[in-house]
Amino acid sequence: MSVIAYIPNQEGIIKKAGFELASYATALAENMGKEAIAVVLGPMAGDELEKLGKYGISKVMHDANPLFAQLDNRASAKALATAAAQAEVVVLAHNNEGKGVAPRLAVRLGAGYVSAVTGLPQSITPFLVNKVVFTGKAIGHAEILTAKKVLTLAYNSFGVHEKPVDVSVEAFDSGCSASDFVLNVQQTQKVTGKVLLSEAEIVVSGGRGMKSPENWKPIEELAELLGAATACSRPVSDEGWRPHSEHVGQTGKIIAPNLYFAFGISGAIQHLGGVSGSKVIVAVNKDPEAPIFEAADYGIVGDALKVLPEFIEAVKELKKG
Amino acid sequence: MKVLILIGNVPDTTTKVKFNASRTAFDTAGVQWIINPWDELALTRALEVKEANAGAIESITVANVGRAETEATLRKALAIGADKAIRIDADPVDAFTVASLLAPHCKEYDLIFAGVEASDYNGNAVGPMLAEMLDIPSIAGVSGFNVENGRPVFTREIDGGSQIVEAPLPVLAIVQKGIAKEPRIPAMRGIMMARTKPLQVVQPAAAEARTRYAAFDLPPAKAACKKFGEEQARELIHALRNEAKVL
Ligand SMILES: Cc1cc2nc3c(=O)[nH]c(=O)nc-3n(C[C@H](O)[C@H](O)[C@H](O)COP(=O)(O)OP(=O)(O)OC[C@H]3O[C@@H](n4cnc5c(N)ncnc54)[C@H](O)[C@@H]3O)c2cc1C
Numbered sequence: 326m327s328v329i330a331y332i333p334n335q336e337g338i339i340k341k342a343g344f345e346l347a348s349y350a351t352a353l354a355e356n357m358g359k360e361a362i363a364v365v366l367g368p369m370a371g372d373e374l375e376k377l378g379k380y381g382i383s384k385v386m387h388d389a390n391p392l393f394a395q396l397d398n399r400a401s402a403k404a405l406a407t408a409a410a411q412a413e414v415v416v417l418a419h420n421n422e423g424k425g426v427a428p429r430l431a432v433r434l435g436a437g438y439v440s441a442v443t444g445l446p447q448s449i450t451p452f453l454v455n456k457v458v459f460t461g462k463a464i465g466h467a468e469i470l471t472a473k474k475v476l477t478l479a480y481n482s483f484g485v486h487e488k489p490v491d492v493s494v495e496a497f498d499s500g501c502s503a504s505d506f507v508l509n510v511q512q513t514q515k516v517t518g519k520v521l522l523s524e525a526e527i528v529v530s531g532g533r534g535m536k537s538p539e540n541w542k543p544i545e546e547l548a549e550l551l552g553a554a555t556a557c558s559r560p561v562s563d564e565g566w567r568p569h570s571e572h573v574g575q576t577g578k579i580i581a582p583n584l585y586f587a588f589g590i591s592g593a594i595q596h597l598g599g600v601s602g603s604k605v606i607v608a609v610n611k612d613p614e615a616p617i618f619e620a621a622d623y624g625i626v627g628d629a630l631k632v633l634p635e636f637i638e639a640v641k642e643l644k645k646g
Numbered sequence: 647m648k649v650l651i652l653i654g655n656v657p658d659t660t661t662k663v664k665f666n667a668s669r670t671a672f673d674t675a676g677v678q679w680i681i682n683p684w685d686e687l688a689l690t691r692a693l694e695v696k697e698a699n700a701g702a703i704e705s706i707t708v709a710n711v712g713r714a715e716t717e718a719t720l721r722k723a724l725a726i727g728a729d730k731a732i733r734i735d736a737d738p739v740d741a742f743t744v745a746s747l748l749a750p751h752c753k754e755y756d757l758i759f760a761g762v763e764a765s766d767y768n769g770n771a772v773g774p775m776l777a778e779m780l781d782i783p784s785i786a787g788v789s790g791f792n793v794e795n796g797r798p799v800f801t802r803e804i805d806g807g808s809q810i811v812e813a814p815l816p817v818l819a820i821v822q823k824g825i826a827k828e829p830r831i832p833a834m835r836g837i838m839m840a841r842t843k844p845l846q847v848v849q850p851a852a853a854e855a856r857t858r859y860a861a862f863d864l865p866p867a868k869a870a871c872k873k874f875g876e877e878q879a880r881e882l883i884h885a886l887r888n889e890a891k892v893l
Contacts, residue, residue, distance in 0.1 A: 335806050342805075396804060398774060398784045419770075420805050424762065425786025425820060428741065428774035437856035438741065440763075440770040453860055458767050459672075462663040465767065466861040477770070507783050508813050511799075515807040523805075527892075551893070569789060569824040570803060575659060575765060576683050576823050584892040595659050601865070605890045607882065608871070618871045623885060627876030635879030642880070643887060 328354035329412040330363045331405055332377065333422055336394075337370035341485060341524050342418045344380050348486040349445070349478050350416050351381030357413070357449055362386060364408045366401060366499070367393035378492030380485065386497040392506040396422055400506050402429035404499030409434060412473070419477040420523065427477050437469035441479040441579075443602075460575045460598035479602075480523050481581045522571065525554035527584045528603075530573065532558040532596075534589020534610065534629055538566040543633040544588060550640050556580070558590050574599035586636075588629040592617025609633075647798070647815070649696075650755040651689050652748065652772060653708045653723055653731075654682030654764040655716040665862045672766070672862070681719055683829070684761030686726075688819075690826040691791050692759065693727040702793040705729045707755070711738045711747050717845065724840035725832035731843070736850035739858075741771030746853035748772075749779040757798055758818040762787070767859075777818040785811055789824030 330350035332343040347363060354361035363382045365374060367389065374385045386408050393401065405426065409415045415430060417423035419441045431438035439454055443464075446454040451468050454476065458465040522528065529548040531541060541555075548555045555571060562572035573580055575595040581602035588609050590596060597620050600606065608621035609629045618624050625632055657663075658678040666673055681689075689708065696703035708723040709732040710716050720731040732751055738744045752758060760773025777784035789808070790801030800811045800819055832840070874882045887893040 333805065340805070396786075398786055399777070399782075402778065421787030421803055421822075422805070424770045425774050425784055428745075428771040429778035429784070431742075431771075431856075432745075432775050432778040438771055438775075439857060441768065451860075456768070458859075458862065459657075459661075459663045460659075460765050460768060461865070463665070464863045464865060465859050466863075468858050468860045469856065470858065471856050508785065508811050510809050510811050512810040513807060514809070521806060563827060570808070572823060584886065584890075598659075605886070605892045607886070618873075620868065621871040622869070622890065623882055624871045624873050625876055625879070625882060626873060632876060632879050635877075636883060639880040639883035640893075643883060643893065 326411060326413045327360045327362050328357065329409045329415045330361065330382070331415065331417045331426070332363050332365050333418045333420060334365060334367060334369060334373070337368055337373060339373050339376060340521065342420065342480055344485045345481070345483055346416060346418050346478055347377050347380035347382050349483045351488055352486070353414060353416070353445055356445060359413065360384070364405060366404055367391065374494045375492055379487055379489050381488035381490055383490045383492055385492060385494045387494055388497055388499040390499070390501060392503065395506050395508050395510055397506045397508045398425040398429055400501050401426045402433055403505060404501050405430050406433040407499045408497060414474045414476065416476045416478055419479050423477045427475050431475040434473045434475065435471060436473035436475045437471040438475045439467045439469060440477045442476050443479050443482040457602065461601040462598070479581060481526070516570065520552060520554040522554040522556055522578055523580060525582050527551045527553035528556050528580060528582045529553050529586045530556035530558070530590060531561065531588045532590030533560045535561070540630060541567065543637060547586070547633060547637050547640065550637065550644070558596050587617050587621070588633065590617055591615050592620055647703050647756040648754060649692050649703055649706045650752060650758045651685060651692060651706065651708045651728070652758070652760045653685050653710045653720060654761060655679050655710060655712050655719040656682045656764050656766045659683070659765060663864070669861045669863065670859070679716070679719055681722060682761050682764050684763070684821050684823070686829040687823070687826040688759035688761065688821040689723055689726055689728060690830040693830060694826065695791065695793055699793045702796055707732060709734070709748060709751060711736055711744045713737065720845055721840050722832060724843045724845070725836040726830050727836060729843065731845040733845065733847050734850050735847055740855040741769045741775055742856045743853040744772050745775035745779055747850045748776055750851060751848065752776065752780055756815040758816070759821050760818060762820050762822045773818055773820045780816070782816045782818055783813050784818040784820060785813060786820045788819040788821050791819065791825055
């Protein structure tokens with residue numbers, strides 16, 4: 326019996342979320358007295374797979390079939406079910422791929438499934454694990470009633486922890502053939518040179534209080550200085566000021582960075598639903614009564630357009646040392 | 647194409663969440679119920695595409711697992727424009743039971759839409775589980791849907807970008823934000839017509855839950871916000887480094 330982590334890759338490269346997942350699987354396996362194994366699907370670059378050894382993974386099972394790059398949920402679930410035949414727990418990333426594959430895998434394995442867990446189980450028997458419910462308004466202690474379990478791990482909830490071990494990479498045949506891949510990807514558009522919002526440790530976000538899309542320049546500048554991702558409230562993406570992929574909140578992305586800057590965001594309950602898991606929230610808003618201040622740790626009652634350049638200067642100074 | 651849209655019945659997004667005294671169940675007293683936001687957007691988009699492509703979409707059915715009190719939500723979906731509703735008369739105990747109870751009623755549809763999650767338990771599960779039970783492909787992270795030359799075309803969000811994807815029918819799309827801009831609001835005529843549209847109630851098969859909630863907590867109360875003046879940007883940034891240690 327083992328704990329299996331399905332490590333996502335972006336064109337053969339493992340991102341932070343993959344190493345966080347490896348760290349989580351290692352810690353969970355240790356708690357359960359099991360072995361942590363990683364499964365990777367699709368072609369991988371250079372020595373990417375060996376990197377998993379740094380986070381406690383001693384064995385990697387790799388099916389290099391290039392068709393896995395199509396992200397066909399049904400095929401991936403079938404492949405993982407083969408790899409996980411002997412596993413007790415399978416963990417996946419809480420990204421769109423993980424959300425699409427994990428529930429399918431749970432059905433295949435006869436396993437119970439809990440999504441977006443925020444840490445290690447509080448108890449193994451019974452298997453109790455915490456997750457956010459009611460979009461951030463409560464924490465649920467979810468219990469899985471079956472012998473096998475499938476989980477997705479919420480981003481940035483566990484952290485990346487080094488624990489170097491010797492790693493062996495083994496080719497494995499997942500049993501998927503060309504006929505298992507039925508999706509036809511016609512076009513791919515990449516967002517380049519930017520920090521992935523769901524993975525970002527710092528997020529700089531703007532709301533309707535920023536007034537117009539032109540005013541996003543200082544937001545982007547601050548984000549770039551901090552190595553941060555940019556985000557926005559719903560009306561901002563609805564207006565087309567910013568792309569939909571940046572919309573955070575109940576109906577957008579749910580994020581949990583270490584630091585979240587909210588410029589000109591009122592802090593409506595639906596917005597907070599997506600960002601209240603942030604460790605530290607900084608709000609800049611003209612209105613001292615704005616609900617964002619109830620959720621914020623630090624704040625300035627003032628004009629975001631005036632404060633942003635000051636922040637940029639202060640960060641530049643800090644960086645100079 | 648026959649389209650099916652899964653409809654979740656969830657507390658209004660502004661609901662103040664409370665639990666019973668033993669913290670084991672959500673307290674529904676005084677709660678307003680709405681269509682799960684993503685399901686409402688999927689329904690809106692399906693209607694837009696049906697109207698724009700004569701004949702491409704033959705019918706739109708909505709389905710929900712729930713007791714009689716969820717009928718108001720289904721009637722609203724009919725008022726928005728769905729042709730027919732199905733209610734499977736059971737408590738939606740967990741995602742696995744919901745998907746299991748839906749599966750026998752989904753076989754005739756070419757295209758099934760499920761929301762990425764329900765805004766109550768944020769489970770991210772019913773849609774993909776149902777697709778697996780039906781052994782049909784699913785596409786996750788769908789933020790766009792159209793019909794071109796009689797075939798459905800989807801936009802999906804992936805890590806680091808987005809893709810245009812086609813799939814053979816039948817297929818299940820897991821829908822997120824972006825698929826439609828604003829949910830459609832029922833017009834008076836729609837509300838009148840909804841009264842006469844079929845709402846079929848079916849008896850559930852047997853299904854056993856695989857998960858449950860042992861307890862709930864409210865998040866710990868936050869300390870008061872530390873406020874700085876408009877001229878004290880530098881002080882705030884320093885506090886982030888030296889006090890909060892996040893810079
Ligand atoms: C079903 C449903 C789901 C929703 N989901 C989401 C979601 O996922 N995410 C989301 O964000 N919203 C969501 N909303 C919308 C939400 O209710 C709010 O309408 C939205 O968050 C408000 O965005 P905002 O704060 O940018 O804009 P506004 O409400 O317009 O607030 C702008 C703020 O900027 C301040 N301001 C103005 N000028 C300045 C200035 N110069 N300097 C500093 N501050 C200034 C104002 O005081 C105000 O507080 C949802 C709503 C519904 C009904």
